[in-house]
Structure formats: structure tokens, C-alpha cells
Amino acid sequence: MVQRLVRIGTPVFVLLLLATACRFGFDSSADEFTFSSGGDSPFGGAAATGLDLLAVGARLQMQAGFELLDEHLPAPVASASAAALADDFVVTGGVPTYLTTANCDPDVLLLDTAGGPLVQAGSLPYGKQGGSLKPTADGALLELMGYCNEPDAEEAKVLRNLQPAQDFSELGQFPISAYHFSSGVVTSTDGRDRLLVAGGYGCGPLTDVVESMTISDGSASLASVDLPTARCLAAGVGAGSKLYVFGGSGYTDCAPPASMGANPLLDEILAVGVDPDSVEVVARLPEPLADGCAVTRPEGDILVFGGMRFAEVSPGDWRREVTDAVYRFDPAMAELSLLADRLPTPRAGLACAVNASGRVVLFGGADEQRHASDEILAFEPYAPAGDLTGKPVDAGLPDARWTSLDLDADAPEGTSITVQVRISASPPDGDGPAWVAVTPGPLPADLPRGRFLQWRLELSSASPLSTPTVRSLQVRYTAD
Numbered sequence: 240m241v242q243r244l245v246r247i248g249t250p251v252f253v254l255l256l257l258a259t260a261c262r263f264g265f266d267s268s269a270d271e272f273t274f275s276s277g278g279d280s281p282f283g284g285a286a287a288t289g290l291d292l293l294a295v296g297a298r299l300q301m302q303a304g305f306e307l308l309d310e311h312l313p314a315p316v317a318s319a320s321a322a323a324l325a326d327d328f329v330v331t332g333g334v335p336t337y338l339t340t341a342n343c344d345p346d347v348l349l350l351d352t353a354g355g356p357l358v359q360a361g362s363l364p365y366g367k368q369g370g371s372l373k374p375t376a377d378g379a380l381l382e383l384m385g386y387c388n389e390p391d392a393e394e395a396k397v398l399r400n401l402q403p404a405q406d407f408s409e410l411g412q413f414p415i416s417a418y419h420f421s422s423g424v425v426t427s428t429d430g431r432d433r434l435l436v437a438g439g440y441g442c443g444p445l446t447d448v449v450e451s452m453t454i455s456d457g458s459a460s461l462a463s464v465d466l467p468t469a470r471c472l473a474a475g476v477g478a479g480s481k482l483y484v485f486g487g488s489g490y491t492d493c494a495p496p497a498s499m500g501a502n503p504l505l506d507e508i509l510a511v512g513v514d515p516d517s518v519e520v521v522a523r524l525p526e527p528l529a530d531g532c533a534v535t536r537p538e539g540d541i542l543v544f545g546g547m548r549f550a551e552v553s554p555g556d557w558r559r560e561v562t563d564a565v566y567r568f569d570p571a572m573a574e575l576s577l578l579a580d581r582l583p584t585p586r587a588g589l590a591c592a593v594n595a596s597g598r599v600v601l602f603g604g605a606d607e608q609r610h611a612s613d614e615i616l617a618f619e620p621y622a623p624a625g626d627l628t629g630k631p632v633d634a635g636l637p638d639a640r641w642t643s644l645d646l647d648a649d650a651p652e653g654t655s656i657t658v659q660v661r662i663s664a665s666p667p668d669g670d671g672p673a674w675v676a677v678t679p680g681p682l683p684a685d686l687p688r689g690r691f692l693q694w695r696l697e698l699s700s701a702s703p704l705s706t707p708t709v710r711s712l713q714v715r716y717t718a719d
Contacts, residue, residue: 308615310357315611316603317588320372330602334368337605338494343387360403369418386418411457413450421475423482428514435482438470440493445469462516476533484509486528502549521573532591541568547587561585561607627696631666645713646679654700654707662689
């Protein structure tokens, strides 16, 4: 009896099955087919049939995508602030016309992600735009600075409340008032959470300063280091002990006009730290960009949505545009990549937030004519389940008996991997034969014989922070 092996491993001799998008090989000296998952990169999630696992791996992750929610903001707004509060989302402030300082909104709006309507849940003491909204570990909300023609002392304040419907009280004041700054919550070496604010338009000139406030007592100070250049409109978000700053505008008056003789934007990605104070250029954007919206996902990577860019339409003539790009930044590796999914329409000045399950919600924003939007978008980077289907494996024998299927995979607690196969005399298709659930190891003796076997893996997870991972799959058959 001759037993042969179909294994997911390193390809040796490529068969015609390459045309099916899964790469199989055959080692004539070992009488075995070979096939590999190629690592633990995401495979793309549901409907993954026909993916080349050598290139994309076998790990559960949804095809990320945007959904336009039925709920809309009460009016079009740009430059608002947003934060997640438990599973819900809160949005504050904003202006109806992008990059202006008139008619700022004081409303505090609450979006119930369980299906409830968008409701007004309170008001700020005054309308503002270009500020920031941050949640704290004890479930409070912090409203950072912003501007709408208030006195400088008002613009420097950090306001705090315990629930959106409650009145805001003053936590403290930053040394320098600003709006359109970068901000984030970071953890210092003493374990205390701090607010970091970098740059901004300081009610006059652009600033290059870094300001720090301890959340527990509201004490604030200037850091001992400055940004490489003054800037505003830079997307910023905290991740671990660093504030990450993406691009920004170096234009003197912060908001550049529609056309300029040179590109006023910046492409630096900065890491700003405390204990000790530090500012470092860790990477660069593919092009100068300003006023995107950034969130840190639960597993630690950062997404940056949209933003303003300038395109050179002729020598010395730069025109303002907005982008639909979505970037992913890995702070641990300082690597930037462009996601395949893009905003439904290009926009800048969005407000965005992410909750503990990884759901991102984006509010408003504006097009390149500075017209604001009332749309609310959801971005779902995860799915609870996905199918991974291999292309039919050809044993080359009309009556092969498939004897075992071995799976090299990990399924952490809360995740699962189930295996199905189907066997036929000709390549199976949508009309059959039916899938049969099997357990990795020896295959049931009563499975049908046939030249072709096709496998399917169903991966699932109850947590966005945990995924099953498949490294290899082996299928053995005999000729008798």
C-alpha cells in the first residue's frame, strides 16, 4: 500500500493548480503535495475563497469596511470632537463651515450603538471647534481647549464631567491656549495618565510647544522639548507612553487657502513622550497631510482617516484637496501602510473615536470646498467569523481514499476552528458535493473515495483581541 501526503508546506514543483490562486507543489522524491500559509498575516475574513495563503496568511480578520449609519448629525459640522463612552459615542462642538471660527456648536450628542437614536445629552459652557474630547479611566469625559472667540483664559481650560448630561466643571488649565492641536492620553513611568497637547494655533501664531497635564490632579506644565517645527491641524492620538502626531499644517495662519505657491503641509510622524520629555521623527507619511482623524485600536495600532492635502497642478501652483485615504500605523515597528478600504467620500476635519470592541465611528467632516457633512460613518475592522476555502486538491488517482487531515493551528480561548471537506471524482463546485464536518486527525472510514478533495476552515472569535491562527494543513490519501 502506498500512502501519499498533501501538505501545506514549502512549494517544490508547481502544478497547474496554481491557476486556482492557491499554490500547490509536488515533491516527487517524497510523494507529497505541499502548501503553506506563509505566516500569521490577516487573510481577509468572510468570503475568503481562493485567496493565496502563501501571500496573505491564515488569520481571522474581517474585510474592513465603512457603513453609513441611518442616524445623522442635527446639522452639518466639521472640526468637532468625539470619544467613546463604554460602548456609546459622544460628539461635541464643531462648526458648519470648515476652518472658520463662527457659529460654534455647544451641544453634547450621544450615539447609542445598541440601536438607539442620536440624542442631545447636554451642553458645553460655550461652543467650540478645533478642540478634543478624551475619556478617562473612571468613565469621565475631558473637553480640551478649542476656540470660538472666547477669552484666552477660557480657551486654555480643560473641562470634566462624569456623564454627558451633567454639567462640565474645570479640571485645570494648560499654560498656553490653543486649538487645532494634537492631543492624546499617555501613561508616564510613574503609572499616572497624562494629557499631552502638541502644537496648535495659539490664538495668534502657530505653536511648537508640548504641554502636559496630569489627569488625577489637573496640574499642567510645558514640556522641556518642542516640536521640530510649529504646526496645527495635525492628527494626534495617544498609544501607550507616546503621543503620535501625523503631519500638520505649517501655514502661518493655520488654515491655508485653496491655492498656494508652495505646499504648506508636513509629512512627519512624531512620537512625543514624557519621563523624560522627548520628540522624535519615527516615520513619514507618503505625502504631506493635515487634519486627518486618528484612533488607537484595542490591540495598539493606529488608524488615520482622511485629511487635507495639496496637489501641484502646475509648477509653483499647489491646490488644496481632501483625501479618502485610510492609513494604518504600527507604533511598535514604526511602520505605515495604506488600507485598501477608503472613505466613501474624501473629507477632512472629521471627528472619530473607537470603543473597546474596535468599532470606529466618524462624525461629519468637510469636502475640499469646505462644505461640512452631517453623516455618521461606522468602520468595522473585525468580524466574529470567516471562512477559508482551499481550491480542490487533485490526487491524480480516480479512486483515491483520503485517510487523514492534520491541522497545525492555534485556537485561543474564545475562538474556534472547524474543518469541513468534500470529495468527488471531478473538481467540486457550487452544486456539490455537500460539505462534511471532520475532526483533524484520521478521517472517517466511510468518507467517499474520489480523485479531488476540497477543504474549508471556519474561523470564529468572540473577542476582537483574539484570533485563531492557521499555519499548515496536511491531507493524506492512499491508492487502494
